[in-house]
Amino acid sequence: MRLLIVGRLDGQLTAATRIAIDKGAAVVHADSIDTALKTLRGGRGADLIMIDVALPIAALISALEAERIHVPVVACGTATDARAAVAAIRAGAKEYIPLPPDAELIAAILAAVADETRDFIVRDDAMAFVVKLADQVAASEASILVTGESGTGKEVLARHVHGKSGRAGKAFVSVNCAAIPEHLLESELFGHEKGAFTGAVARRIGKFEEATGGTLLLDEISEMDVRLQAKLLRAIQERVIDRIGGGKPVPVDIRIIATSNRNLGEAVRAGTFREDLLYRLNVVNLKIPPLRERPADVVALAEHFARKYAVINGIEPRGIAEEAKRELIASRWPGNVRELENTMHRAVLLATGPEIGVEAIRSPDGGRLDATVESRTRDAASAAAMTAEAVTRALVGRTVADVERDLILDTLDHCLGNRTHAARILGISIRTLRNKLNEYTAGGLEVPQPGESRIAAA
Template sequence: MHDNADVPVMIIDDEAHLRITAGQTLELAGYTPRPFESAEAALAELETDFAGVVVSDIRMPGMDGMALLREVRRRDPDLPVILITGHGDISTAVEAMREGAWDFLEKPFAGERLVEMVRRGSEKRRLSLENRALKAELEAQQSAPGPRLVGRTPVIQRLAAMVQRISRVEADVLLFGETGTGKDLVARAIHERSPRGGRPFVAINCGAVPESTIESELFGHEKGAFTGALERRIGKFEHAGGGTVFLDEIESMPLALQVKLLRVLQERTIERLGSNQPVPLDIRVIAATKIDLKAAAEAGEFREDLYYRLNVVTLPIPPLRERREDIPLLFQHFAAVAASRSSMEAPPLDAAGISALLAHDWPGNARELRNLAERYVLLGVTCDYRLDMLMEGVDNNGAELSLPEQVELFEKQLISQALARHHGHVTDVCEHLGLPRKTLYDKLKRHNLKAEHYRHSADP
């Protein structure tokens, strides 16, 4: 069961004894009752993103419960409102549900029923606010120009800062990361944030181009240079003039071609096949690999001189398992993109969905997560949007987290989101999460989170 400590519950009733009785019942269950004798007084104290539930009688002088319900829903349609109706007043209860009430209680009611209703309402409210925080953070990160490095973990923030710094200097870059970590996205981010951003970005997958044609693809050829060369061809390097060439899977480049690439990097000229005329180049080169190039060079599988020429600036791209707290935010980002592209809507993640995301080891990294998000949008309706069912058949070659590890990670992720949403202001975070200040500080220490790191958002 979710920790109820300090979850606020507004109790609105013009009869003092009902306010007192309901308040005592909820307080014993661990909630924080906030009694009001009128709807007007309660609305005056209803803050934005109120973290709890509203319980109100319908029959009251002045503004009645139905009018209160309509005003609360106008301010925040996700805030659960539980209305108390008179005995046998079924028509009013039906109208309340039609107007959007979370539920209704019929007088007289048992305290256990009130507690259970508030428990379900507060859990729904917590999930609504967490998904709202994810969406707000996503929108903030999407305001940055070019491709976004989505995430708030220290490793992705350091990467974002390095991308920002490297983009301003003219240096070739080597990206190192596992399959699916987003090396192409990082390359595009460097390019688009650089002075070359308005010029071509030419991506070449060295492992996908046949060895027999890769030299022509990269450097071009003259008419008649070889059988079938019926006209001059401008190669990828020349086409990228003024911009950036991205060489993905550079470890797949044939050794013979690596010699020519080294010369291009040193001299910034090329020669088309069938020509001895050098063509000057104004390009930046970003290469990417998923293997240890130094070890490959020592094994004779990659040219050592080319490795050292590329190794001037190296950026490691972290796998998802090293930035687990970012996974729900990334999932929502991919789901939003898929929903926009397909004109389909999907509900926000529930607690079980977030837990499933955090428990998986993601050997395919962001690419695997993106594929799951797309299935969630396109096929989720067929399984009631249960992520565990959508993830069946997905390979997981890594170790599963234990239940205590999942709980710890889930808690850390929720606290991190709240810190980001409230810019590190501890008082607001305590209220948002329903935690006493000492409890929050204990959890921050245990999870190695520092509120001051969230005071200013880094521009990825």
């Protein structure tokens, strides 16, 4: 996690810096917005910017957008400065951190930006086999494709491979291809020269050059536009990249690891992914099994998360009752490790006895996770049979386009405007979702923005 702090390093901002370093962040300081932009252009990069609320945040965000630099911004300032906090959010800051800093709040924001858990715990033979293969190929220079459902720990395994490789002492740079808009991704990867487009006021080093000597992780590569895939293929084959607007190739020395939660073979057949690029990336495939197929990992991870969140919340650590363990193993865990972590955090807070009992293992809406897989399947089938006719009747007389529109907007509303999550639920690519939403916006419909509901958007 690379953190760029912008502002004067005195008082509470210095304390925030120390906390971030203690939480594992690599921190770089810039005393002004101009210095921060020079740092980002120069190839040092950042996964998150933390800026003093007293500085012109709107100017920073406008400059980032103009130069096609994709990095989230959070503001920080005194807890009593509510007006400045509101202005920062309106200017485009993702969060506001009150000062003096709270260690766990900063840790939570760093974790949210990373969007992953670094806890690498393996007990089940199915996962141990994958890790053994990863260890075997880590020392090579081969490109690796890590596949598996969302939340299984693909980035964690990618970092493990990097740590076991000869490049461990160099940079590990991660790019989420699904989270970065298409028109920004090319500049994010390859950089650009001064004057390459409106707003390109200076040369900017991209992620390929940032990662030189180390490892570049292309997360959710299936979401990358086909046209950009051609440029990526050349970079992998020739070990050179072309900055946007550049006149000569730039050599790079990196190891590529890519991840996908989709079947790339099907994407090739659908024409959304290049077959030659798949061959280049898939020299070694590390396929992570879903958590429901790793029962030994379920218990080990649950115990780990129980200890972790007991410490974080100042609660005496407790064991997990045998009945609760059986409950956890019986669950399907569609959200995999990420869902299990949230469940155990909730359980730590809800448990009242000497152990974490089955009554504390609850779903986000407060419901019990006390049914076996078989009983849940039967219940779901029964409910589906009872409601199928009613649903069908409700759709009669409506066009397919109308039904599709309402489904997309309702799902986006459910995800509070998070397009990546909505696309995963809908089973479509983020690019397809963006195109649909652009159509709806052009037609005069209000589309929720990140953090909004349809009611708020309206």
